[in-house]
Amino acid sequence: SAGQASYDNVFTVTTYFPETTWPRFVRDHGGTNAAVLGVQFDPVSIQQKNAVIESLAASGINVVYAHDVSGPNDNFAAIGREIKRLKADTLIISSAPEVYASVLDAAGQAGVPLKVRIGTRGYDPNQLNRWGSKLAGGIIAVNSAPFELNLPAHRAFLQGMIEYAPQIQPPNQQMALDGWIAADMFIQGVQAAGSCPTRHGFITGLNKVNQYTAGGLLAPVDLTSAVRQNPCNYFVQVSPDGAHFNVLSTAPLCGNSS
Numbered sequence: 001s002a003g004q005a006s007y008d009n010v011f012t013v014t015t016y017f018p019e020t021t022w023p024r025f026v027r028d029h030g031g032t033n034a035a036v037l038g039v040q041f042d043p044v045s046i047q048q049k050n051a052v053i054e055s056l057a058a059s060g061i062n063v064v065y066a067h068d069v070s071g072p073n074d075n076f077a078a079i080g081r082e083i084k085r086l087k088a089d090t091l092i093i094s095s096a097p098e099v100y101a102s103v104l105d106a107a108g109q110a111g112v113p114l115k116v117r118i119g120t121r122g123y124d125p126n127q128l129n130r131w132g133s134k135l136a137g138g139i140i141a142v143n144s145a146p147f148e149l150n151l152p153a154h155r156a157f158l159q160g161m162i163e164y165a166p167q168i169q170p171p172n173q174q175m176a177l178d179g180w181i182a183a184d185m186f187i188q189g190v191q192a193a194g195s196c197p198t199r200h201g202f203i204t205g206l207n208k209v210n211q212y213t214a215g216g217l218l219a220p221v222d223l224t225s226a227v228r229q230n231p232c233n234y235f236v237q238v239s240p241d242g243a244h245f246n247v248l249s250t251a252p253l254c255g256n257s258s
Contacts, residue, residue: 009203011185013143013212013221019231020255022052022092023059031090031116035065035083037103039095048094048120064088072098080106090116097122101134123174123236123245132242139248141233144181144217147172148236148247153215181214188212219252231255 026034034056038049046068053063064086067079080103083091091107091114093100100119107114118139123146128135147154154172157180161171168176185206190197192205211220219232232254236245 008207011189011206011223013181013185013214013218019051019055020059021231021233021253022055022255023061024255025118025233025235025253026056026061026090026092026116027059029116031061033062033064033086033088034090034092034116035067035086035088036063037066037079037091037093037095038068039099040068040070042095045094052092052094061090069095069099069103072096072102074099074102076102076106077109079103080108080110080112083107084110084112089113092116092118092120094120097124097127097131097135100138101131104138105134118235125170125172125244128238128242128244132238134242135238136240136242137238139235139237140245141235142174143233144174144177144214145252146234146236146245146247147177148245149250151216153217156215157217177217181217184214185212219254 036049036053036056039045049066049068053066056063065083065088069076069079084107089112091103091112093103095103097119100122104117107117116139117137118141119135120141122131122135123140123142145151145154157177158171160180161168161176165171165176188209189202189206192209193201194205206223209223212218212223213220232252234252235248237248238244239246
């Protein structure tokens with residue numbers, strides 16, 4: 001959470017704060033009125049939803065609809081009709097791909113003229129196999145470089161997965177890469193602690209790293225700040241046939257945290 005990230009012994013690159021990246025992306029794609037959704041009883045989803053709402057509102061983009069869905073069996077048709085009634089042209093949802101797909105489908109059935117549609121979870125080929133047809137054209141925000149860029153760090157990760165976790169198929173899954181980044185950060189901390197690592201040395205050493213990139217997978221994260229933030233996102237779009245992801249930009253879109 002945001003509160004936990006303010007402790008000097010908590011290191012993460014996935015905290016959620018208001019930031020200018022969201023309104024910048026929405027404006028760049030013609031969005032003006034936003035519907036922002038989270039998932040009930042999911043603290044991370046609700047925290048991210050609230051951060052997005054605050055980000056958009058601070059930038060003058062109208063948040064015309066904010067709602068927490070109950071899960072995959074919610075009344076999505078009613079949500080679609082309400083989004084249309086409120087003239088939303090932008091949808092941002094922090095949820096599992098199944099819910100994102102259901103909301104997109106309902107918005108399409110209701111005839112909502114969406115210019116921007118972003119999910120924050122589901123960058124995983126397995127999810128395309130299940131929900132690709134409904135996710136077609138949908139955008140997913142990713143905080144690390146997408147696999148499609150095939151960076152040296154991606155190739156090292158994929159080789160590591162082949163050697164040590166061959167049961168994970170396909171290996172190019174965001175959750176697996178998040179684990180790799182966490183392990184890489186731990187190794188950086190051990191190296192920063194010197195030849196005789198201690199807990200104190202680990203914490204103080206890692207707190208001095210101001211350009212952490214996980215070997216190029218992340219836009220530089222400043223671990224020296226009181227609140228570690230990564231106000232950068234890559235954006236991938238599900239192809240029209242729902243079979244693969246297309247990278248919208250080879251560089252991350254970065255903003256300022258507030």
